[in-house]
Amino acid sequence: MTADTQIPRATAQRLPIYYYYLSSLHAAGIKRINSSEISEAIKFDAATVRRDFSYFGALGKRGFGYDVAALLNFFSKVLSQDKLNKVAVVGVGNLGQALMKYNFVHSNNIEIIMGFDSDPKKKTVQIKNEKDELLPVYAVDQLETELKKADVTIAILTVPERSAQQVTDQLVAAGVKGILNFSPIRITVPNSVRVQNVDLTTGMQTLIYFVDNFKNIKSAK
Amino acid sequence: MTADTQIPRATAQRLPIYYYYLSSLHAAGIKRINSSEISEAIKFDAATVRRDFSYFGALGKRGFGYDVAALLNFFSKVLSQDKLNKVAVVGVGNLGQALMKYNFVHSNNIEIIMGFDSDPKKKTVQIKNEKDELLPVYAVDQLETELKKADVTIAILTVPERSAQQVTDQLVAAGVKGILNFSPIRITVPNSVRVQNVDLTTGMQTLIYFVDNFKNIKSAK
Numbered sequence: 001m002t003a004d005t006q007i008p009r010a011t012a013q014r015l016p017i018y019y020y021y022l023s024s025l026h027a028a029g030i031k032r033i034n035s036s037e038i039s040e041a042i043k044f045d046a047a048t049v050r051r052d053f054s055y056f057g058a059l060g061k062r063g064f065g066y067d068v069a070a071l072l073n074f075f076s077k078v079l080s081q082d083k084l085n086k087v088a089v090v091g092v093g094n095l096g097q098a099l100m101k102y103n104f105v106h107s108n109n110i111e112i113i114m115g116f117d118s119d120p121k122k123k124t125v126q127i128k129n130e131k132d133e134l135l136p137v138y139a140v141d142q143l144e145t146e147l148k149k150a151d152v153t154i155a156i157l158t159v160p161e162r163s164a165q166q167v168t169d170q171l172v173a174a175g176v177k178g179i180l181n182f183s184p185i186r187i188t189v190p191n192s193v194r195v196q197n198v199d200l201t202t203g204m205q206t207l208i209y210f211v212d213n214f215k216n217i218k219s220a221k
Numbered sequence: 222m223t224a225d226t227q228i229p230r231a232t233a234q235r236l237p238i239y240y241y242y243l244s245s246l247h248a249a250g251i252k253r254i255n256s257s258e259i260s261e262a263i264k265f266d267a268a269t270v271r272r273d274f275s276y277f278g279a280l281g282k283r284g285f286g287y288d289v290a291a292l293l294n295f296f297s298k299v300l301s302q303d304k305l306n307k308v309a310v311v312g313v314g315n316l317g318q319a320l321m322k323y324n325f326v327h328s329n330n331i332e333i334i335m336g337f338d339s340d341p342k343k344k345t346v347q348i349k350n351e352k353d354e355l356l357p358v359y360a361v362d363q364l365e366t367e368l369k370k371a372d373v374t375i376a377i378l379t380v381p382e383r384s385a386q387q388v389t390d391q392l393v394a395a396g397v398k399g400i401l402n403f404s405p406i407r408i409t410v411p412n413s414v415r416v417q418n419v420d421l422t423t424g425m426q427t428l429i430y431f432v433d434n435f436k437n438i439k440s441a442k
Contacts, residue, residue, distance in 0.1 A: 012434070016426030020405060042407050079426055080433050087425075098319035104422045109429065154429065178432035180425055184241060186264050196428040198419065201325045204308075204401055205237030205300055207417040208330065208375065211399035212301050213233070 011052045017042055018052070019079050022072040034065030081109045086152045090167055091159035092117040092125060092137050095182060099156055103130045113150060116140050118163070140167065147174040154178045161185050232273045238263055239273070240300050243293040255286030302330045307373045311388055312380035313338040313346060313358050316403060320377055324351045334371060337361050339384070361388065368395040375399045382406050 021042050025033060035053075039046035053066070056074065076082070089096045092115040104110045112129060115122070115137040127135045138146050146152075155176045159167050164183035171179060178194045181187055184201055242263050246254060256274075260267040274287070277299065297303070310317045313336040325331045333350060336343070336358040348356045359367050367373075376397045380388050385404035392400060399415045402408055405422055 007434075012430055013427050015430055016423040017407075017420070019426065020423065024406075079430055083433075085429050094319040094322045098315040099421075101315045102421060104425055107422055107426065110422075110425055154425075154432070178428045180428050185245075186238075186262060194428060194431040196424050196431070198421065198424050199238070200320075200323060200419065201241065201328055202234075202237040203417050203419050204325055204331055204375075205240065205328065206234050207399045207401050207415060208306050209233055209236055209300055210415040210417070211375070212304075213228075 007055050011055055014044065014048075014052055015075065015079060018049075019072070019075040019081075022068055022075060025068050026072050031068055032065045033068055037065070079109070081107075083109055084111055085109050085154050086150060087112045087154045087156060088147060088150075088152045089115045089156045089158060090117075090140070090143070090171065091157065091183075092122045092127070093158060096156070096158040097125065097127055099158065099182075100127045100135055101129060110154075112156070113152065114138060114146060116143050116146075118159075140170070143167075143170050144174040147171075147176065152176070154180070156180045156182065157187070158182045228276050232276055235265065235269075235273055236296065236300060238265075239270075240293070240296040240302075243289055243296060246289050247293050252289055253286045254289055258286070300330070302328075304330055305332055306330055306375050307371060308333045308375045308377060309368060309371075309373045310336045310377045310379060311338075311361070311364070311392065312378065312404075313343045313348070314379060317377070317379040318346065318348055320379065321348045321356055322350060331375075333377070334373065335359060335367060337364050337367075339380075361391070364388075364391050365395040368392075368397065373397065375401070377401045377403065378408070379403045 018038070021038065035046040035049045038049050056078065087110060089100050089112060092100070096115060096117075100112050100115055102112075112135065114135055115127065116139070117123075117137055118140045120139060122137050123139070125137055127137065129135055153176055155171050155178070157164060157167065157171070157179050161184055164181075164185050165187055168179065168187040168189060172189055172193055176193065178196070179187065179189065181195050181197045182200065184199055186197070187195060189195055239259070242259065256267040256270045259270050277295065308331060310321050310333060313321070317336060317338075321333050321336055323333075333356065335356055336348065337360070338344075338358055339361045341360060343358050344360070346358055348358065350356055368376075374397055376392050376399070378385060378388065378392070378400050382405055385402075385406050386408055389400065389408040389410060393410055393414055397414065399417070400408065400410065402416050402418050403421065405420055407418070408416060410416055
């Protein structure tokens with residue numbers, strides 16, 4: 001993959017899923033795998049897997065498949081698993097607190113280091129991460145200072161809908177480049193900032209819709 | 222839309238986002254909206270919005286756009302907002318507890334009514350929902366009995382990776398038809414059961430990948 005290679009967005013979104021699966025295989029001592037086996041485990045069709053891998057120059061050999069360690073090493077580099085990303089949680093309610101304690105599985109590159117909340121009482125909430133370290137919670141008006149001081153470039157947004165856009169603007173001003181957005185609104189950001197939406201209500205409504213109407217949904221396959 | 226209409230999966234996944242946005246418009250007293258305005262607010266291109274709406278027979282009028290109340294009423298029916306879906310959370314750790322307290326915004330059709338955990342100590346955890354009602358937490362071996370008794374058909378799965386597939390099999394045996402899966406593995410279910418994955422690690426890794434490589438990603442537009 002050269003710097004000029006254009007990867008479809010859908011392929012990029014499947015990358016961490018491949019990475020996670022390959023990590024499990026590697027941990028289990030499995031040395032090689034073919035696209036059908038990958039397809040069965042992660043529920044994308046084998047043609048999609050082969051096409052995705054080909055974007056990265058990873059070509060399986062007929063009758064042999066892919067070398068797990070080589071693929072894992074490659075995906076690890078693509079996903080910058082060697083670079084630590086410092087993360088802040090903005091909105092330290094029930095969900096925000098749970099996420100501050102959350103163990104991002106098979107991830108060596110994610111560390112949540114602080115929280116922010118508009119409620120000054122949240123400063124005294126004792127939140128420990130997986131390593132039993134106490135994480136500081138600051139007032140939202142300290143956001144720009146603290147994020148810049150700690151060189152935080154990724155934020156998890158768990159504030160209520162009414163303040164989501166305003167807090168987003170503050171995050172952008174503080175130099176944040178990526179936002180994992182749990183708020184139900186679609187936030188507006190400059191072109192230089194990436195947003196990944198995790199909308200729990202939408203996820204649940206989609207599930208219910210699929211349960212009620214699954215005979216009417218065209219399969220992705 | 223007739224029973225035979227086939228809707229693409231991507232369109233179905235956008236439905237709750239349209240519904241949520243239309244609810245906000247309606248609450249704000251806005252009576253009509255065109256596809257460009259919808260596009261700007263929810264960040265899908267206008268052609269996608271028009272094509273999606275056309276699957277449901279909703280056709281905007283040139284120079285007028287769509288009638289908000291009529292669309293909302295229609296989407297509400299499509300999304301079964303009049304039918305209450307009872308939901309159980311399986312795995313009452315930090316994330317599971319936060320989800321039991323979570324307010325699914327603009328949703329009249331979702332009610333979390335109980336939790337399950339393999340740790341008997343979790344039975345005494347006091348978890349109240351948004352209405353200040355105490356929710357029971359049962360042992361996992363009571364799963365089949367309690368789910369059937371309460372007619373629960375939707376489950377939120379927040380158990381650790383190692384028990385995810387086993388608990389899934391128990392949920393399927395108990396008659397669950399839809400699973401919102403927060404566990405990092407891809408669970409295997411029969412064809413009659415729907416799964417919606419909410420993989421936080423993947424979401425975060427995808428975000429970081431997009432931040433690091435956004436010049437190489439083809440836009441969805």
